Amino acid sequence: MPSSTINVGIIGVGLVGKCLLRNLSLDRHTKAFAVVGIANSKRALLQDPSKPISLGEGEEPSGLLSSAPALDPKAFITHLAQLQGPAVLVDCTSSPDLANLYPVALRQGVDVVTPNKKGFSSDLSLWNEVQKAAKESNTLVYHESTVGAGLPVLATLRDLVRTGDEILKVEGVFSGTLSYLFNTFCSPTTTTPPFSQALLKAKELGYTEPDPRDDLDGMDVARKVVIVARSLGLPLSLGDLTVENVVPDVKELREASSPEAFLSALPGHDGHFSKLREAAKAEGKVLRYVGSIDPRSSKGTVSLNAYPSSHPFGALEGSDNMVAFTTRRFPNPLVIQGSGAGDEVTVFGVLADLYRVHDQRCTRSA
Ligand SMILES: NC(=O)C1=CN([C@@H]2O[C@H](COP(=O)(O)OP(=O)(O)OC[C@H]3O[C@@H](n4cnc5c(N)ncnc54)[C@H](OP(=O)(O)O)[C@@H]3O)[C@@H](O)[C@H]2O)C=CC1
Ligand SMILES: N[C@@H](CC=O)C(=O)O
Ligand code: NA
Numbered sequence: 001m002p003s004s005t006i007n008v009g010i011i012g013v014g015l016v017g018k019c020l021l022r023n024l025s026l027d028r029h030t031k032a033f034a035v036v037g038i039a040n041s042k043r044a045l046l047q048d049p050s051k052p053i054s055l056g057e058g059e060e061p062s063g064l065l066s067s068a069p070a071l072d073p074k075a076f077i078t079h080l081a082q083l084q085g086p087a088v089l090v091d092c093t094s095s096p097d098l099a100n101l102y103p104v105a106l107r108q109g110v111d112v113v114t115p116n117k118k119g120f121s122s123d124l125s126l127w128n129e130v131q132k133a134a135k136e137s138n139t140l141v142y143h144e145s146t147v148g149a150g151l152p153v154l155a156t157l158r159d160l161v162r163t164g165d166e167i168l169k170v171e172g173v174f175s176g177t178l179s180y181l182f183n184t185f186c187s188p189t190t191t192t193p194p195f196s197q198a199l200l201k202a203k204e205l206g207y208t209e210p211d212p213r214d215d216l217d218g219m220d221v222a223r224k225v226v227i228v229a230r231s232l233g234l235p236l237s238l239g240d241l242t243v244e245n246v247v248p249d250v251k252e253l254r255e256a257s258s259p260e261a262f263l264s265a266l267p268g269h270d271g272h273f274s275k276l277r278e279a280a281k282a283e284g285k286v287l288r289y290v291g292s293i294d295p296r297s298s299k300g301t302v303s304l305n306a307y308p309s310s311h312p313f314g315a316l317e318g319s320d321n322m323v324a325f326t327t328r329r330f331p332n333p334l335v336i337q338g339s340g341a342g343d344e345v346t347v348f349g350v351l352a353d354l355y356r357v358h359d360q361r362c363t364r365s366a
Contacts, residue, residue, distance in 0.1 A: 003086060004032070005049065005085065006032065006033050006087065006088055007034055007049050008090060008354065009079070009088070009090065010037065010092055011039045011044075011076060012040070012092030012095075014040075015206050017090075019347045030052070032355070034052040036079070036080065038061060039073075039076060040065055041071070041093070043065040043068040043069065043071055044075075049085070073098060077105045081108035081109055081110050086362070088111045088354060089111070091112070091113075093116055094116055094117075094210050098119075099118045102114075102119055107133050107139075109139060111139050113141075114145075114146070114350075115143070115350055116143075117223040117224065119143075120143055120146055120227045121146075121222075121226040122238075127230055140357050144349040146223075147174065148172075148224070148321045148340045149321070149339065149345045149346040150345045150348030151339075154228075154231055155352075156325070156334070160325060161232065166327060167232055167295050167327050169295070169324075170293045170325055171291070171292040171323075172292070173288055174225065174291045174323065175215055176321060176341020176342065177207045177319070178221070178289040179318075179340060180202045180205070181198050181202060182289060183320075188286065188309060194274075195270050195274070196267040196270050197267075199212060199266065200263070206343050212262070212263070216245070217243075218243040218246065221243075222300075223238065225241060225293060225302055236298065240298075241301065242302070243301075243303075244303040246304055248272045252265045252268075279306075285307055286307060286308075287304055288304075288306075288313040289303070290303060312335070316337075321341075322335060324336075
């Protein structure tokens with residue numbers, strides 16, 4: 001009897017994972033997906049597909065997990081592998097340790113869908129191992145939300161590459177947080193908040209990484225640039241990129257002992273960012289944090305630049321990302337634009353990936 005339902009295990013039920021669980025609890029998705037496991041960093045609830053886990057109105061994942069046993073990530077994967085029918089591990093953490101387990105899941109026949117950038121931007125050996133494990137075990141890996149949240153950046157790239165286009169340049173505003181920060185902090189039309197306040201707002205809106213220093217030091221954008229480069233077939237790693245850290249070079253910020261210590265020291269350095277803004281303004285420009293890849297030279301850069309407001313990057317608003325692919329077919333670049341951070345837009349990409357798996361698994365076995 002062909003399966004029409006995919007068993008889903010979600011590790012990480014914070015901002016993104018909780019929003020995913022809430023979406024998967026809606027009637028429109030329950031025919032296609034049964035949530036058979038959820039976990040945070042401490043506990044895991046495993047369930048039979050006949051009694052899928054769902055999150056009702058007003059319920060919190062912490063409530064569902066309160067009396068669950070301790071998480072053993074390998075046992076979580078084995079639970080998925082042993083169930084009847086196709087299964088997907090959805091990693092909604094930012095943990096490198098879980099990313100290291102993707103090959104283990106794939107080799108047990110469990111597909112992987114994730115917005116976690118760590119696994120695809122860290123050691124090239126892990127990237128290669130993931131591709132090899134997926135190929136050899138005929139399993140699937142999708143990670144659209146690792147770049148531009150749910151915006152169809154990687155799907156478009158895959159189509160461009162697969163259909164034989166030649167990518168000449170990829171350039172973009174890849175961070176929802178930094179886009180929001182510089183769009184509001186450099187707004188020529190509205191009263192601008194101090195930089196540190198804009199960051200707190202970005203955190204409140206769910207745009208930042210669990211540790212906002214990962215956004216400000218450029219590493220989040222660098223990871224996205226590496227993922228795009230590798231998706232293009234370039235063997236780039238973080239160490240190959242030139243990355244501009246926007247955190248002022250002072251000990252209390254660069255060596256802050258915790259995210260909280262960093263956030264409480266930042267207001268003392270608002271003047272640093274105001275000076276940068278005023279210098280750009282004096283030239284009629286605004287600040288934007290941009291990543292670019294030149295496939296011909298295999299070089300990638302991530303930096304804070306000044307653009308006139310008439311430039312497409314200069315005209316961005318809110319948390320918008322903008323990714324421009326200049327290719328042989330598209331000498332005037334193919335441009336993707338839209339909100340690049342936040343729970344709903346990230347979950348859009350994760351759900352779209354889950355439906356990609358569903359299309360292939362449930363058609364294949366039918
Ligand atoms: N926010 C956004 O706009 C976007 C986010 N992403 C990515 O989505 C992922 C999740 O982000 P977000 O939901 O904001 O993060 P949160 O910090 O809100 O949630 C993280 C969750 O992962 C759990 N967790 C952390 N480490 C482990 C571990 N080693 N094993 C098991 N569980 C663990 C946490 O558990 P506990 O509560 O117990 O600590 C928590 O449930 C990140 O990789 C992020 O980069 C991607 C695109 C956009
Ligand atoms: N912190 C990230 C979230 C999405 O990847 C960002 O701001 O872009
Ligand atoms: Na995306």
